[in-house]
Amino acid sequence: MTTATVVVRPEDSCVRIAINGEIDLENAGAIEEQLSAAIPNAARCVVLELEALDYLDSAGLRVLFSLAARLEVLQILLRVHVPPGSPARRVLQLSGFEGVATIEG
């Protein structure tokens, strides 16, 4: 079974969301729901912390791309914290995610 933990820490007008574990086809839908529920309309920015995400596949990328598109409409800034060498970093780079959100180390 694929498991991931979503930990949400509101910080002033920002929401920090750390995702640990793995995201694939099996749990991508559930993660998407948890992300949507974690972000209030009043938020000004969202920081996704993915350094402890051990696996991310295209089903997970789909969730992140959809989130980026949605947040852009809502004018909420999206930053993704994923240091070089972490498993999710390479997949995000290969998929061109830098084009839709800020990737920081």
Add this chain to the structure above:
Amino acid sequence: MPSSSPVTNEDRLRRIEQVTDTTLSHLDVGDLLTELLDRVRALLSADTAAVLLLDPSGTYLVATAARGIEEEVRQGVRIPVGRGFAGRIAAERRAVIIDEVDHSNVLNPILREKDIRSLLGVPLISEGEVLGVLHVGTLSSRRFGEEDAELLRLVADRVALVTRTHLSDLDRAAASALQRSLMPGLLPKVNGVEFAARYVPGEAGGLGGDWYDVFSLPSGRLGVVIGDVVGRGLQAAVVMGRLRSALRAFALEEDDPAEVLERLDSNVQHFEDSVMATVLYAIFEPSLDRVSLSTAGHLPPIIGRPGERSVLVNVPVDLPVGVSVGPPRRTTEIVLPPESMLFLYTDGLVERRGQSLDKGLDLLCDAVRDDDADAVCTTVLHQMIGPDGVGDDVAMLVARRRATSAIVPLNIVVPALPRTLADIRSTVRRWLNAAGAAPDAAADVLVAVGEACSNVVEHAYGPAGGTLTVHMELDDTTVVASVRDNGQWRPARGDNRGRGTALIRACSDDMDVVAGVGGTTVTFRRHLTEEPQ
């Protein structure tokens, strides 16, 4: 009120013969109890006779066999220990005679309905322990005497003996069934490591609370457990089952053996009543090179290397689980080179009467010699147990690393379902580590295989489903991987789709898709060496 007529010596002998008659032994327990109750009823001219046994909690007596008041058994009459006629006998462990029953304080409604006038009851005692109560009653007033009580005690002895034997037979059978159902019949097949295990029940007490367990973790690591619940028989086996499940649950959530044992300890202290167990939990890294382990009062494992004498692993031992809150538990990391083995065991293997534990451990280190895993178990059992048998039960588990050169191709055939994806990744991670893949290369191969599998799960089959096959092999320092299905792909649906194939291409040196009537095969190659800077 008539009292029983004086008993002659001849009568006495005849009565004793009636209830000690060995020809009854061939009857099964139920029939034997019925026959004994009938005989005692006849001998004492009583109208009713009943056996009540203590329930496992020791707080109630439950009607188990009855003559003249059969409904007692059918209705499952329960009498609290210490209260009422039968309850008093069990609590005070002595015969009780009631000449004239006072129905205002009789707890058993059936005795009241039957209008039983006089009662005589004795405790059933075996090995100094009260098992229950045997009583007889009459519908007319009657004065039971000491002679009657003597005879009833004689019957009670026989009933207690039979009951005790029967209960322990049942316990043994149940414990055995439980042990069989909980011990992994087939240990997992893992590339790069070979497992073998044995469980040997003890001579006298039979089965107990020893167990071993091997399972793969989602991270690609392997969990290995050996443990021993203090105690014997069914009770120990049942607790063992619960501890095994609890440990597996915590193992899914924690990567640190000390932390897993800490949580197991809290679980035992909260939910189990005076249970103590020793447990050793080890986690093998996917590379199999390193093992981190923590021991809760369990004997240290033995490490064996080819050409060297086996030695005890130097590991700090923390408190057993279920004892009390103690200092923080510790995890020790050890190195396990190729062809070496880790040997785990329970104390029944080394503890012998009249022999020091150190001597036993020394003998065991001698017996654990480099060989294939199953042969190690056989040799150890032969040398340590020999013809004498063991008093306590014994569990042992051998994990032996294969030589690195032997990287066997990996073959996975599973149902194409989302829930199998995580397991496939675990296996692929382990295989890549065993194959010596550089971290970046391993991550790329994992993504490429994952995407290809995900495509199969999502697109290859209709609602009827199908299988997903992964094959990986080494071509020098390059991995050749193929992911196959027997279905028909359909175009991706929805927004933000279609990244999978691009990812596979980006993560591999070359990639090829062959789609036909019989299914689709995605094949790719990826070198496993470090990227040139």
